Amino acid sequence: MADEAEIYPALTTIFHDVFLRDDLTLTPELTAKDVPGWDSFKQIEIIMASEEAWKIRFTTRELDALRCVGDLVRTIAAKTGAG
């Protein structure tokens, strides 16, 4: 379905909406420490907006394993069958 390159633009839009800024560029290495305001609430918003966008549901294990944007993109790709 969605390969990793296709996931980035849609995920970028989600980040822009969640953080109310349109100058964020997503890279696989990006982590919460790099973005001001990326707290646990925003983390959940990103997760839930992604679940809504790709019509998927992350498991507790998958969420615990997320360390950076690259992890999130790989998980989405895997769950949508493109991984």
Add this chain to the structure above:
Amino acid sequence: MTELHWLPETSDWRIRLKTIAGGQGSTWDNAVALGGSRINFVLTNALDETLRRIMSGPPEGLSTKPVRLAVLGSSTLTHLLPALRVAGLRRGIWIDTYENAYGQYLQELSDPDSALSQFRPTAILLALDAHYLTAGITAAMDESAAEAALAEVVERIRSSWRLARESLRCPVLHQTTLPIHPLILGGNEDRVPGSRAAFLARLNTRVRTMAEDEGVDILAIDDRAARDGLRAWYDPGLWHRSKQEISHTAAPMYGDLVGRWVAAKQGRSFKCLVLDLDNTLWGGVIGDDGMDGIELGQGSPLGEAYVAFQDYARELSRRGVILAVCSKNDELNALEPFEKHPEMVLRRGDIASFVANWSDKAANIRAIAEELNIGLDSLVFVDDNPFERNLVRQELPMVAVPEVSDDPADFPAALADAGYFEGLVVTEEDRERTGQYQGNKAREALKTSATDLAGYLRGLEMQLITKRFDRVGLQRIVQLINKSNQFNLTTRRYTDEAVIDLMADPDAFGLQLRLLDRFGDNGVIAIVIGRLQPNKDLLIDTWLMSCRVLGRQVEPTTLNLVAVAAEKLGARRLIGEYIPTKKNSMVKDHYVRLGFTVTETDASGGSRAVLDLGCFRPAETFIHVTETD
């Protein structure tokens, strides 16, 4: 799903949000408009954050009352607060929110110096979660232990309500509990006394009964979750992760449920359902297909779906929602099914205002509001045709126009889910409302036929029954005080508690006036509150009247009664105040018309006027007065 599906979708919301962020145009109006479109939780948060960056308080001259809402809970609620504020915004109401320190709601309620008290809330939402309420409940309990535990929880809730109402003087909205616990026995779960699922079901039932006795209102998220599916509201993973019982994705719906209550408390629920006819109340076009050709009634699934929608509309009208028809049709064609079609549920007598012609619908909806003497912002318009919906939205943005599919089977839910007609109580007047509006039309007909006004008024055989405020009338008194906008001199709002205080005040009086005439009982149509000042002036704190009885000499007759009540308190003069709002210009000269002398005016157009009771001569009117105290 928890989507706000009755709101129109918007594709350009990022641009509209930037317009708001950039401060172009009226920030508030633009934000209200964006709040009225179908937005998910991410955009709800974005809209709230953007607006709050620009505005720290309500815009000047806002006709609604700002609300300071304290949300008290036992787990994390922070993620729901933006949706509460946006739900207010959607209704033109500025809401500030407060959330108690984690786990400290009871301590804060009990402490007069708490941050909660300092917030000075005007409303309280008590949102206790299921885990908290079932702490210690286990299947190991026997019946008496389970019952004792239930009684203890019920008592804790009751004392929280009383603390909120007595120390903070706030109305309380109590959230029911989501049925999150898995079953341990199954279909007969109730047979395990200590089952958590059964415990919560019993608790929700008890809380509903107790709420009515205690004057508390219910936020029925258990009912909403049953409709949307529990999974849309509660995510066990989210609970384990962050102690959030209600999912982020459900936040807009949750906020909207609270917003409905806030609006209803201010008398801002919608009052009238305006219905299109062709393909809305029946299938097909009556003018083309004729009585035999339209789809309605048993025999076809589509015909039954239209019957079900009509039935829902009639149920709404039986509890006080006014029904009107707005259709592009020849009037005779449009009326025929109401009079002759055997499958019609709605009859002509159910419709308070019937407008069928070829003018545009916005103009006709205006005419309906005028005929019924209610504000345009109390109308909901249902039409299957997207063109007509958009036209009305554009021309009359204050009219609510729900999105509906072209399947009539969806109409009742589209209307019900939107919660336009959220009500807190049902009074006798509500039940009789359509009859009252029908009576009004008979009166109008008499007026047209009577050659002179005096003859018309005499012919009405009016009787005004005056009573002091009492417990029996409390619901209707508070309802009128909080929803009357046009004929309302001061627009002061009162809570139940404030009206009860007033009843006990020896230096004040509250009059409730009921008008009867040969066409029926109009119900309680006017309220006056007088307060004796230390200098023996009687200040008319509140004078409001239903616009349905304008032009019938109720005002001078009321003044006669006010004068009598004032003299009983030893007053020498009456002081009338006019406080202008966006809606009450019709009563600007009310006191002058009644013979008062204006003594003060202010820059905003407000005024004070005086009447010396020593020289007052009661007006003679065609209304017969009966006192029942």
